[in-house]
Amino acid sequence: MSVIKKIIFDNDGVNIDSEHIAMRDMAEFGFDMVGKYIDVDSAGLKENDIYVAYKGQSANDIFRQLVDKFSLPEEAIKEDYNIPDGEDICEYLSDLHTKSVIAKFTGGQLETVPGFRATIESIRNMYGADNIALCTTSRADRMHATFHAIDPETAENAGWDNFFPDKNNLRLSGYGYPNKYVRFTEIHPDWHPEETAIIEDTAGSTKKAIQAGFKNIIGIVVSTFQCHDDNGNFSAAKQREEINQLLDAGASVVVTNYADISAAIAWIDNGLDASNKPDFNEPVYIAQDNSGPVPPVLDI
Numbered sequence: 001m002s003v004i005k006k007i008i009f010d011n012d013g014v015n016i017d018s019e020h021i022a023m024r025d026m027a028e029f030g031f032d033m034v035g036k037y038i039d040v041d042s043a044g045l046k047e048n049d050i051y052v053a054y055k056g057q058s059a060n061d062i063f064r065q066l067v068d069k070f071s072l073p074e075e076a077i078k079e080d081y082n083i084p085d086g087e088d089i090c091e092y093l094s095d096l097h098t099k100s101v102i103a104k105f106t107g108g109q110l111e112t113v114p115g116f117r118a119t120i121e122s123i124r125n126m127y128g129a130d131n132i133a134l135c136t137t138s139r140a141d142r143m144h145a146t147f148h149a150i151d152p153e154t155a156e157n158a159g160w161d162n163f164f165p166d167k168n169n170l171r172l173s174g175y176g177y178p179n180k181y182v183r184f185t186e187i188h189p190d191w192h193p194e195e196t197a198i199i200e201d202t203a204g205s206t207k208k209a210i211q212a213g214f215k216n217i218i219g220i221v222v223s224t225f226q227c228h229d230d231n232g233n234f235s236a237a238k239q240r241e242e243i244n245q246l247l248d249a250g251a252s253v254v255v256t257n258y259a260d261i262s263a264a265i266a267w268i269d270n271g272l273d274a275s276n277k278p279d280f281n282e283p284v285y286i287a288q289d290n291s292g293p294v295p296p297v298l299d300i
Contacts, residue, residue, distance in 0.1 A: 003269045004216060005195040007127060008184065011136040013201035015120070015160065016149050017111050019225035022101045026059060027051040029097050030066050036080060037072050045070075052230045056202075059094035098142055105145040112149045112158040113222050115259035120163045123262055132163070133170040133191070135184045137205070140173040180205070181212035197265050201226065201242075203249035210250045218264045219246030219254035247287040257282035 012018045031047040034040060054062045067074065067089070074089055083092045104110070124132050136143050144166075151158035164171045169187050174180025181198070185191065193213040200206050201220050209217055221227065226242040229235040243254045253264050253272065263278040270276045272286055 003195065004197045004265050005127070006131040006133070006191050007123060007197045007199065007265065008133045008135050008181075008191075009120075009164075009199045010201060010205060011134055011143060011146060012138055013223040013225060014199055014220055015112055015116055015134075015164075016146055017113050017223050017225075018105070018146075019223060020228070021104055021109055023051055023055060023225065025101050025104060026054070026062060026097055029093075029100060030054075030062060033063075033077070033093070034066055034070050034072065037076065038070055043070065048230065055225075059097050060090045063090040063093045063097075098139060102142055102145045105142070106148045108148070108150065110146070110149045111152045112160065113258045114152060115257065116160075117151055117153075117158055117163075119259050119261055123265075124163060126262070129165075130168070130170070133172065133184070133188070134164040135172045135174060135180050137174050137180050139175045143171070143173050179208045179212055181209045181214060185212055197268065199261060200246070200251070203245040206246055206249040206251050215252070216268050217251045218261060218268070219243070219249075219251035220258065220261070221246065221254060221256050222258055243285050247285060252286070254285040255280070255282070256284070260284060 027050040030050045147161045177183040197216045198209045221242045227239045
């Protein structure tokens with residue numbers, strides 16, 4: 001008897017290869033802003049330094065750190081960026097950055113991850129459209145910009161909007177809430193955690209899912225942001241670091257191919273029994289507790 005009846009997908013880094021676009025935009029925006037007020041050459045600052053140093057942090061936090069680190073004049077920033085009185089500088093700059101990212105998404109730069117369309121279509125057919133949801137920490141306008149994502153295999157629109165239609169609160173932005181998964185369960189009390197699988201790409205959100213009562217968490221490491229080094233080259237070491245972070249955070253299993261999500265769900269249904277492991281396209285990873293501080297990783 002199947003344990004998993006419903007599935008919740010995160011979006012950025014799971015369905016869409018977006019985080020490297022957003023972070024590059026952040027680096028460009030931040031570098032240009034700092035360069036308005038200091039000599040970046042004298043400070044030894046390069047655009048890529050921002051990309052490397054502030055990966056994974058919120059835009060608000062990055063702007064605050066840049067303002068503080070380089071002692072940027074806040075009154076001048078308000079004037080130059082037309083920030084209204086009473087507005088938080090970093091929140092306003094973050095909003096400008098998000099709008100810039102959305103422009104890139106809608107301008108043809110955003111792609112779904114390889115295998116997205118065929119896999120999500122198969123999962124929807126298997127579990128039913130009403131049992132598939134999307135839950136993200138991104139703002140609603142950024143989330144909806146995913147409508148423009150391109151399928152890298154066909155160079156055509158990937159149809160994201162058809163797979164995650166905006167109805168019944170099954171396409172949810174948890175932006176502004178401490179825990180998007182707690183918010184989801186408040187809206188959908190009939191989505192019982194023990195019958196639900198979560199598809200996540202970050203350790204932080206994996207921990208949030210566990211805090212909300214979910215335990216069937218499939219980590220996924222496929223995005224450019226996760227698998228490439230700071231120069232844009234694939235890095236097996238970087239990929240493995242991301243895998244280990246997800247396992248340490250409590251992911252049940254981690255896949256490295258989007259097409260393997262279905263098999264991972266089936267394997268969870270089988271209790272992750274190594275003798276009854278489905279066929280996978282790429283290596284998958286699980287953790288076993290041996291009472292040590294860091295569980296050993298099994299590549300099977």
